[in-house]
Amino acid sequence: MAHPRSRRLRALALPLGLALTASLGFLPNAATAASQDSAPAAAVPASGPLLSYVVNTTPDHATVGKVKKAIAKAGGKVIVAHERIGVIVVHSADPQFAASIRTVPGVQSAGASRTAPLKASGTTDVGKPQKVDLPKSQLKAAAAAAAANGKEPLEPLQWDLPAIKADKAAKVNPGSRNVTVGIIDTGVDDTHPDLKANFSAKQSANCVGGVADTSKGSWRPWDPDEDYHGTHVAGTIAAARNGVGVAGVAPGVKISAIKVSEPKTALFYAESVVCAFVFAADHGVEVTNNSYYVDPWMFNCKDDADQAAIIDAVGRAARYAQGKGVLNVAAAGNSGLDLAAEKLTDTGSPNDSTPVERTISPKTCWDVPTQLPGTVTVSATGVQRAKSYYSNFGLGQIDVAAPGGDSKQVPELPAKNGNILSTMPGGDWAYLAGTSMATPHVAGVAALLKSTHPKSSPQEIQWLLKQQADNPGCPSGDATCTGTKHLNSHYGYGIVNALKAVKS
Missing domain, CATH: 3.30.70.260 (ACT domain)
Incomplete structure (x- = not known):
């Protein structure tokens, strides 16, 4: 995840970058792309902030x-x-x-839809990716062993694929080229060697500001060193099995990029997200991945006129997409909050000006889009199948869970890193953690289900996700986990299962 003021990378998800050549040597990141101001000028007297x-x-x-x-x-x-x-x-x-x-x-x-004026400039408060701390000889040995077993060079470092049986699913059905997952995010580097074969340019756009720009390359990150979040998500969904880098959960499906993050601030405003849902619906996208919340409010409250309008606008767009056959999958968030609690404290809103601490009720204040009706809400797990320490949770709020990474749950060698390895701009790879990383695992499994059941509705795909999920049940002695073995606050209906998806 890539942004401390959104679901993209709150302080929890410390990125560990991995830049590798085909021989697993290290290279610097690619040159950054130019930023641009996408906000149209208003033809009105400036009597206040625009x-x-x-x-x-x-x-x-x-x-x-x-x-x-x-x-x-x-x-x-x-x-x-x-x-x-x-x-x-x-x-x-x-x-x-x-x-x-x-x-x-x-x-x-x-x-x-915002508290800061249009054209406001800021910085993304995010750490730079770092090279993975493993000896080159060990990486080469792992790559050689992977190739001998028919795996991708970096697949031995992807503990998350066997965790949901995605490695076995790929041998049965890698997914259909008739299924596209739209990545509503910071943009995607479609030139990445792991992504370009599965990228659909005709289903991609830049929706920043609310108007879809479909010109070539408009969907790429503003700054690859900062806006890498969408590219990382893309690899988890559909990195190709092509002998390069990593593998995705659904390596045979297509992906598209619908960019909604503002230049410089990397915030996701309502008008951009509305555009994205409508664009996805009108361009044949079957699943959308939403690893963010709509800025500037972590929770939008119905008793506030501005925030109620945001819920209304984004909710209409999400329903429109669902009505056109799109399943929307969204991240639960990284604040360790119980979304089913009577009261919560929000200290980070609005995040485009000066945050003010407020007490809110989840019954009337919603995390958008994840708490919109019909959306699949995803919590994160680590290598030990326990809920990730940072993941939001809540009985009746979480639909399913998936690997999102957890630095406190560490896998065995060769990975030795509890976070999620995926693609980065400029032909790189990196580890990240968060519900942002869990969500694309679910979007990938949903794409496999849609590949297996092409005539199924979004509601039917969501039902299959839940019905096929594996629920570990509440950990002994963990008072934050409530519910039953079938449905509880940590996992919802359980951790998704890619193998069941292709065999159903």
Whole structure:
């Protein structure tokens, strides 16, 4: 994961980089890509900070048209209107814009999607990947042994694949080329030798700002040294079995990149995520991977007009995708919180300006998109099959679990690293940990299920994920784990099983 203020890399997931040549020698990272400012300028008087808003209306042509006219009168500029779901993205510098537009007939909710002005610059507070601490001779020996056993060179370091029987599943069915997993994230380096064979450019876009840009390469990371999160996720899902690097859970399916992270700040705002879900739905994506929460609020509360509008807008887009046959899979989060508790303390919101500590109720304040109805919520486990120390949990909140890594659960040699090894921009590989790393394992298994059952609906695929999962049951003496062997707060229905997916 790649960002301390999102699910992407909160302080827990310390990345350990691994840059390797075909002979397993070390190389520096590739040159960084240029950043760019994607926010369109607003044609309104600057009476206050220029903000982005989501305005949610009755989804019909006449109503949307009337509201667009009202937006202009209220000092707003329409950036894009998703008429089919009734979500309009607006820029305005009028501090009274949201209050004014909420009074317009046909507007069901409206609010700012951020607290920092558009074009605000910042830095991603994230550690640089480090080379893995293993002797080169040991790595070469592991690669030679892997090749002799028909495995990828770095597969002996991937404890997570046998943990969900993905290595055995690949021999039965590696996944169908008719199935695409859309990675809603920081972008994907589609030139990586482990990814390029499975990358679908025609199903990829840059949705930053709310408008899909499908120009070639628009979906790549702004800065490969910082925005590596999406590329790492991509490798876990579908790194090809091609004699290079690592293997993915579903090495035969396709992947696409739908970039939603802002340049410089790497934040995931509602208007970008709405665009991503709609784009995925309209471009034949079967599964989306969502290893993030929608910034700037860790939890969006329904009794706050701005946050309620975010829940409404993203929820409409997610439902639209589900209605078009898309299964959305999302990370539970890395704060070690019980999402079923009566009260929680949020100290990190808003994360684009000055955070203010607040007490919230999970019943009315949601982590978006993971707590949206119909979304598969994923917790993380380590090599010992125990819940990762950082993973959020909660009875009735977690659907399934998957390997996300845990530095406190260490595998045997040759790996000797409890985190998840996957692809990085510039042809590299690295270890990372988090529910961000668990989620692509589930997305990969979902893609295998869709490959096996191509006519199944998202609801049926989700049911199969749960029905086939292996539940270890609550650890003895762990009071945070509640429920039964069949369904509990740590694992939901259990740890996903790739082999069962291809044999079902």
